[in-house]
Amino acid sequence: MTDDVRNIRTALDAVAHHWQPHRLTSVNDYDVKVAKLHGEFVWHSHPDTDELFLVVEGTLTIQLRDRDVVLGPSDVFVVPRGVEHCPRADDEVSIVLVEPRGTVNTGDAGGDRTEPLRELP
Amino acid sequence: MTDDVRNIRTALDAVAHHWQPHRLTSVNDYDVKVAKLHGEFVWHSHPDTDELFLVVEGTLTIQLRDRDVVLGPSDVFVVPRGVEHCPRADDEVSIVLVEPRGTVNTGDAGGDRTEPLRELP
Numbered sequence: 001m002t003d004d005v006r007n008i009r010t011a012l013d014a015v016a017h018h019w020q021p022h023r024l025t026s027v028n029d030y031d032v033k034v035a036k037l038h039g040e041f042v043w044h045s046h047p048d049t050d051e052l053f054l055v056v057e058g059t060l061t062i063q064l065r066d067r068d069v070v071l072g073p074s075d076v077f078v079v080p081r082g083v084e085h086c087p088r089a090d091d092e093v094s095i096v097l098v099e100p101r102g103t104v105n106t107g108d109a110g111g112d113r114t115e116p117l118r119e120l121p
Numbered sequence: 122m123t124d125d126v127r128n129i130r131t132a133l134d135a136v137a138h139h140w141q142p143h144r145l146t147s148v149n150d151y152d153v154k155v156a157k158l159h160g161e162f163v164w165h166s167h168p169d170t171d172e173l174f175l176v177v178e179g180t181l182t183i184q185l186r187d188r189d190v191v192l193g194p195s196d197v198f199v200v201p202r203g204v205e206h207c208p209r210a211d212d213e214v215s216i217v218l219v220e221p222r223g224t225v226n227t228g229d230a231g232g233d234r235t236e237p238l239r240e241l242p
Binding site: 004005006007008009010024025026027028030032049050051052054056069071074075076077078081098099100 | 125126127128129130131145146147148149151153170171172173175177190192195196197198199202219220221
């Protein structure tokens with residue numbers, strides 16, 4: 001939990017690098033994160049948890065093995081636990097994520113795209 | 122979980138009455154809800170859970186016993202578990218809530234402002 005008001009857009013303005021999730025706040029043992037994405041991520045899944053994506057600005061394509069899910073501003077999509085996905089942003093996109101504390105961005109894939117959860121400045 | 126895309130603004134357009142939370146989607150055993158508020162709610166707390174408020178449109182005042190927290194668009198505030206609060210919207214406000222499944226809107230207060238969680242049409 002963060003004991004004061006956080007603004008999603010102001011928080012995103014403070015995020016300098018793509019693919020680095022920052023903690024906006026927490027609800028019990030769930031973290032609410034902001035991130036900016038540009039380019040393609042890696043295919044991965046989270047075997048133990050669903051993952052919520054909310055687009056703030058831009059367009060995000062969540063590639064699934066059988067279809068692409070395209071999200072615009074204010075769109076929300078939940079990738080079910082265990083489902084392989086690969087986010088792709090042809091132009092920069094700003095998002096909010098909701099998932100349990102400790103959820104790693106690369107899930108079961110690991111590798112050099114793995115990033116720690118950062119605190120906002 | 123809801124297995125397709127949900128748009129927060131479209132969902133709010135479908136909510137006809139104030140103080141009636143509707144389920145937008147779910148992440149594991151947490152529900153993400155939308156609601157429209159106008160007027161003053163009741164003082165209550167949730168002894169077992171934090172409660173996240175995100176304002177989409179309008180201005181929401183979350184009255185705490187020792188201060189008022191005023192939220193505008195894109196502002197997020199988490200009321201910690203056990204903390205008494207009373208939301209007030211002098212004009213209509215549209216919000217998103219995140220909390221564990223089964224969290225009741227009136228918390229420990231109960232009474233005639235208690236509403237079931239509704240599904241969107």
